[in-house]
Amino acid sequence: xxxxxxxxxxxxxxxxxxxxxxxxxxxxxxxxxxxxxxxxxxxxxxxxxxxxxxxxxxxxxxxxxxxxxxxxxxxxxxxxxxxxxxxxxxxxxxxxxxxxxxxxxxxxxxxxxxxxxxxxxxxxxxxxxxxxxxxxxxxxxxxxxxxxxxxxxxxxxxxxxxxxxxxxxxxxxxxxxxxxxxxxxxxxxxxxxxxxxxxxxxxxxxxxxxxxxxxxxxxxxxxxxxxxxxxxxxxxxxxxxxxxxxxxxxxxxxxxxxxxxxxxxxxxxxxxxxxxxxxxxxxxxxxxxxxxxxxxxxxxxxxxxxxxx
Amino acid sequence: xxxxxxxxxxxxxxxxxxxxxxxxxxxxxxxxxxxxxxxxxxxxxxxxxxxxxxxxxxxxxxxxxxxxxxxxxxxxxxxxxxxxxxxxxxxxxxxxxxxxxxxxxxxxxxxxxxxxxxxxxxxxxxxxxxxxxxxxxxxxxxxxxxxxxxxxxxxxxxxxxxxxxxxxxxxxxxxxxxxxxxxxxxxxxxxxxxxxxxxxxxxxxxxxxxxxxxxxxxxxxxxxxxxxxxxxxxxxxxxxxxxxxxxxxxxxxxxxxxxxxxxxxx
Numbered sequence: 152x153x154x155x156x157x158x159x160x161x162x163x164x165x166x167x168x169x170x171x172x173x174x175x176x177x178x179x180x181x182x183x184x185x186x187x188x189x190x191x192x193x194x195x196x197x198x199x200x201x202x203x204x205x206x207x208x209x210x211x212x213x214x215x216x217x218x219x220x221x222x223x224x225x226x227x228x229x230x231x232x233x234x235x236x237x238x239x240x241x242x243x244x245x246x247x248x249x250x251x252x253x254x255x256x257x258x259x260x261x262x263x264x265x266x267x268x269x270x271x272x273x274x275x276x277x278x279x280x281x282x283x284x285x286x287x288x289x290x291x292x293x294x295x296x297x298x299x300x301x302x303x304x305x306x307x308x309x310x311x312x313x314x315x316x317x318x319x320x321x322x323x324x325x326x327x328x329x330x331x332x333x334x335x336x337x338x339x340x341x342x343x344x345x346x347x348x349x350x351x352x353x354x355x356x357x358x359x360x361x362x363x364x365x366x367x368x369x370x371x372x373x374x375x376x377x378x379x380x381x382x383x384x385x386x387x388x389x390x391x392x393x394x395x396x397x398x399x400x401x402x403x404x405x406x407x408x409x410x411x412x413x414x415x416x417x418x419x420x421x422x423x424x425x426x427x428x429x430x431x432x433x434x435x436x437x438x439x440x441x442x443x444x445x446x447x448x449x450x451x452x453x454x455x456x457x458x459x460x
Numbered sequence: 461x462x463x464x465x466x467x468x469x470x471x472x473x474x475x476x477x478x479x480x481x482x483x484x485x486x487x488x489x490x491x492x493x494x495x496x497x498x499x500x501x502x503x504x505x506x507x508x509x510x511x512x513x514x515x516x517x518x519x520x521x522x523x524x525x526x527x528x529x530x531x532x533x534x535x536x537x538x539x540x541x542x543x544x545x546x547x548x549x550x551x552x553x554x555x556x557x558x559x560x561x562x563x564x565x566x567x568x569x570x571x572x573x574x575x576x577x578x579x580x581x582x583x584x585x586x587x588x589x590x591x592x593x594x595x596x597x598x599x600x601x602x603x604x605x606x607x608x609x610x611x612x613x614x615x616x617x618x619x620x621x622x623x624x625x626x627x628x629x630x631x632x633x634x635x636x637x638x639x640x641x642x643x644x645x646x647x648x649x650x651x652x653x654x655x656x657x658x659x660x661x662x663x664x665x666x667x668x669x670x671x672x673x674x675x676x677x678x679x680x681x682x683x684x685x686x687x688x689x690x691x692x693x694x695x696x697x698x699x700x701x702x703x704x705x706x707x708x709x710x711x712x713x714x715x716x717x718x719x720x721x722x723x724x725x726x
Contacts, residue, residue, distance in 0.1 A: 170553065170556075172549075173549045173553060175545075176545040176548050177545070177546055177549040177550070177562060179541075179545055179546070180546040180549075180565070180606060181565065183542060183606065184568055184569070184603055184606065185565070187581065187584070187599060187600070188568055188569060188572075188577065188581075188603055189565070189568070190584060191577075191580035191583060192572065192576075192580050194580065194583055194584050195576070195580040198583055259478065259482075260479070262469070262471065262472040262476065263479045265472055266475070266476040267476065269468070278476075281480060282479070282480075282483070283711070283715070285483045285484070285487075287657070287660060288487070288704055288707040288708065288711075289660075289663075289681065289703050289707055290666070291664070291666040291684065291685060292490075292664075292684070292700045292703050292704055293487065295490075295688055295696065295700060296486035296487055296700065297486045298688070299489070299490055299692055299697070300485070300486055300489055302692070304501060305501065306489060306501050309502045313502065336482055336486070339479060339483060340483070358467055393573065397573030397574065397575050397576065398575075399575050400666065400667065404688070414573070414575040417575050417579055418578075418579070418671070420579075421582060430579060431579070431583065434579055437576060438573070445571075
C-alpha cells in the first residue's frame with residue numbers, strides 16, 4: 152500500500168475506490184451524518200404522508216392529507232374541500248421577507264465588501280475579522296439584544312422620547328419591519344464575506360483600463376467590476392436568502408410570533424398545535440424550495456462559467 | 461489621477477461604518493446595560509456586577525450553564541476527532557471515487573435549513589425510541605458541529621505537503637508515529653481552531669436544541685429564551701454578555717491560531 156501520498160493535486164491517478172484505511176477514516180463521519188441526518192431527512196418525507204396522532208406523533212396510516220391541508224380546508228359537515236390560502240400566504244410572505252432582506256443586505260454589503268477589499272492588506276484583515284465576529288456570535292443572543300433595544304420600553308424609544316422627537320413610543324418591535332431588520336442584522340456577514348473574497352481577487356488594472364477608455368466610476372462599477380465579481384454576489388445572496396427563508400428566531404422574537412414565517416409554522420406543528428405530518432410536509436416543501444433555488448443558481452453560474460471560457 | 465483615486469467610490473466608507481454599527485450596536489448596548497446597577501433604561505446608577513452575581517446565584521441558570529458546558533465540550537471533542545479523521549481520509553492518499561459525495565455529506569448540515577434539521581432529528585429520535593434529553597442534544601450537536609470542525613482542519617491539512625510524513629516513514633517511523641509526531645503537531649492549529657468553532661456552535665445552538673431537548677433538559681440559550689418570553693430583566697443582559705464574550709474570545713483565538721502559524725511558515 153502506498154505510504155501517505157501527496158495531496159491529489161499532484162495528479163495522482165484516481166484509485167478504484169475506497170481503500171481500507173480511508174474507509175476507517177471516513178466511516179465515523181459517514182455513519183454520524185448518514186444515520187443522524189440523512190435518515191431523519193428521509194423520515195421527514197415519510198412522515199409527511201402519514202396521519203397525525205392524537206397527542207402528537209403519527210399513526211402509520213398513509214395519507215396525503217398534510218399536503219391537501221396546505222391548500223384546502225375541509226368542511227366538517229359536508230367534507231367538501233374549499234381552497235384556502237392562509238398557508239400559501241405564509242410561504243409567500245416569508246419569500247418576500249427573505250428577498251427584501253437579501254436585497255437590503257446586498258445594498259449594504261456590496262459597498263462594505265468593496266471598501267474592505269480596497270484597503271491596504273493589513274487593514275483588510277482587521278476589517279474582515281470585524282465582519283466575521285458577529286457571524287460566530289450566538290444568533291439568539293444577538294436577536295435578544297436587538298429586541299431589547301427596539302421594544303416599546305427599550306433604550307431606542309427612551310432616547311427618542313427624551314430628545315422630544317416622538318411623543319409616544321414608536322412601535323418597532325413585533326412588526327414586519329422588525330423581522331426584516333432582524334434578518335438583515337443576522338445574515339449581513341454572509342453577504343459581505345463572499346463578495347469581499349471575489350473583489351479581493353479582482354484585477355484592478357481593468358478599472359484603470361476602463362478609466363483610460365473614458366468610462367466614469369459608476370459605468371466602470373456596472374460594466375467592469377460587477378460582472379467580474381458576480382459569482383461572489385450570487386453566493387452571498389444565496390447565503391442570506393436561504394437561512395432567511397427558513398428563519399425561526401427573528402420572526403419568533405422580533406415578530407412576537409404574530410407574523411408567522413415558514414420556520415415558525417413548522418416549529419408550531421411540533422410544539423403547540425401538534426400536527427406532525429403537516430409540520431413534516433411544511434418542512435419538505437421548504438426543503439424543496441431551497442433545493443430548487445440552489446439548483447437554479449448553481450446551474451446558471453455553471454452555464455455562465457462555460458460561456459466565459 | 462492615481463489608481464487609488466479611481467478605485468474609490470463616494471459613500472462606500474459611511475455604508476461600511478453603518479454595517480458595523482448595525483452589527484455591533486445591539487451587542488454593545490446590552491453589555492453596557494448589564495453593568496447598570498439600576499433596573500432603569502433611562503437612568504444610570506453605578507457600574508456594578510450585581511446582575512452577574514444574581515444570575516450566577518440562580519439555580520436554573522447554574523444548571524443550564526453546566527449542561528451547556530458539558531454538551532459543548534463533549535460534542536466539540538467528538539466532532540473534532542471525527543472531522544480530523546475525515547480530513548485525513550479526504551485529503552491524503554490521492555483522489556478516490558465518491559469524494560464529491562462524501563464532501564457534500566460532510567457539508568450537508570450547513571445546507572439544510574436549521575429548522576428542518578431540528579424537526580427531522582426530533583422525528584428520528586422519537587421514531588427509534590431515543591429518550592429526549594441531554595443525550596439527544598449531545599448527539600444532534602455532534603452531527604451539526606462536524607462541518608464546522610472540518611473546515612479549519614482540512615484547510616490546514618491542505619497546506620501541509622505529504623513529504624513530511626513520507627520522510628518520517630523513510631526514517632522507519634511507523635505510520636502511527638509519523639502521524640503522531642510529525643503530522644499532528646503541524647496540524648494542531650487547525651485542530652484547535654476546529655475545536656473552538658465546534659465548541660461555540662454547540663454552546664450557542666438554540667433551534668435544534670429547542671426541538672430535541674425534551675421536557676427536562678435545558679441549556680443556556682433555552683433558559684435565556686424562556687426568560688425573555690416572560691420579560692426582560694437585567695439578569696438576561698448579564699448572561700447574554702457572558703455568552704457574547706465567550707463567543708468573541710473563542711473566535712478570536714481560533715482566528716489567530718489558524719492564521720498565525722500559516723504566516724510563520726511561509
